[in-house]
Amino acid sequence: MKLNSSISTPLYDQLKQIIKDSIFQEVYKQGERLPNETELCEIYGVSRITVRRAIQELTEEGLLDRKQGKGTFVMRNKLARELVSVDGFTDFHKHLGKNPSKRILVCEEIKATPTISESLHIAQNAPVLRLVRLMFTDDYPFILDETHYSLERFPDLASHFLENSSTYDVLKNIYKVKLNNSSTYKIITVIPAPGLEAEYLDCEIGDTLFNFDKIVYDENKVPIHTSNFKTRTDLIALTITT
Template identity: 85%
Template sequence: MKLNNSISTPLYDQLKQIIKDSILQEVYKQGERLPNETELCEIYGVSRITVRRAIQDLTEEGLLERRQGKGTFVMRTKLARELVSVDGFTDFNKQLGKNPSKRILVCEEIKANPIIAESLKIPIDTPVLRLVRLMFINDYPFTIDETHYSLERFPDLASHFLENVSTYDVLKKIYNVNLNSSSTHKIITVVPATGHEAASLDCEIGDTLFNIDKIVYDENKVPIHTSNFKTRTELIALTITT
């Protein structure tokens, strides 16, 4: 598509609108890389200066993002997450019409260290299941989730965890555990992505991540599990309902 030199609208503004329309029409999908400058010049028949001006403006407007050494990408719409909600990842995203999936990275038995033991209210060295999963939304890596469960309370738990099974469905149906939606404890900080986290979450080392530590309790206010999840700050808006 060529731009129109005979009208008063600057070429970079025309190009901006064309790219915006292409994003709305999903010609350029959220999270996808835009063609590079040379390719855009050829596609739209404009100079590199025009392309750079249009891309710069769209980046400042929050529609595009530049990633060092990778190119320019269409920004993803932030997913609002209710801070006080204890809904599982699967249930929460199905409610939003998303397509959640998971990949198990680690599933192992360890001994509870003092921090885990205190959080779960169990003796130190109690057998604990450590479960680390990479969570996806519409096939895009969204969060790394690490949880710990007491194996004295939930024996043989690992055998029930399949990659796309809801954790809370397992706890309710197999172990008759009901969550207490009004009794969760969360600590939220912002941390830089490590090399492993950057590779898993498709971001750069040092990019900011929300780091959320959580303890979930049952209806008797007994800890069910600890949870730590990390997700890119530009992908999620944390909300509070008062």
Template identity: 85%
Template structure:
């Protein structure tokens, strides 16, 4: 696929448009790594300077993203998430017609710290289930989630958690918690990714993450669980309806 030297549009501009068209046509898909500079030179018959200029401009426009040591990738389209929503991850994926999956990283009984005890309105050192999961959307790591539940309120809760079972379905069907009437208290900040978080979320150390701390309450305003989840800011746009 050779470019045209005889027209007024510079070669880097022509290459930039060809790559844009390839993204729109699905030749280069969201999240996919582009061929390296040498391969792009071969495909389009241009110099590395031309390739670098085109890639740089597409990166500045937000169509591509460079990951150190990994290459250049097509940027994923941001997904809109209602700020006040209490929907679980599974329901969120269903709304978007995405395929959710989960990997349980930690599932353990711990003693409630003063902070957790206050949030769940239980005694310090009371038994708590700590659940840490990596959430995938269409096989792509989307959210790192850490949740705490009172085991006095939800005994044997860990026995019902499987890799791809909705926790909200478990709470509704086994513990008779009405999630449709639940409410939340959220605090959202932006934080840099740690090495641990970057490893799981497929990003660079220091990349910005939405840090969402929340407490979910039942219809009687009694805490159901606390949750902290982190998502790359480039993947999601938080919305609010007033």
């Protein structure tokens, strides 16, 4: 497709609109890499200067994301997450019509540290399940999650998690735990992505991440688990219903 140099609209503006239309029509899909500068020049019959200005302005408008050494990608729409909700990852994505999946990175028994024992109301050195998972939305890495559960309260928990997609389904159906939406303690900070987290979440070192530390309680206000999860700030919007 060639641009029209005989009209008053600058070529970079024409190219911007064509790329925008291609994004909205899903010719270029969310998360997909755009053709490189050379390819765009050939496709649209314009100079590198024109391509660079169009890409730069679309990046500033939040439609594109330039990643050093990787290329330019179509930005993904942010998923809205209710801040006070304790719904699990699987349930949350099913409500959105998304396809969730998980990969277990670590599943091991450890001894409760002073911090974990205080959070879970258990003795120091008591047996604890440490579970680290990478969670995907439509096959795209979305959350890096680390949780701790008391194995005295939830014996043989690891085998059930390995066999089931939803951890909260396991807790509800096998251990008969009832969650309490009003009793969830959260601390939310924004941090720069360390190297390992950047690798797992497909972002650059130093990109901003939401860092969630939370404790989830049952209906009797007894701690169920602690959780730390990290997700990119450009993928999620936090909402509060009052």
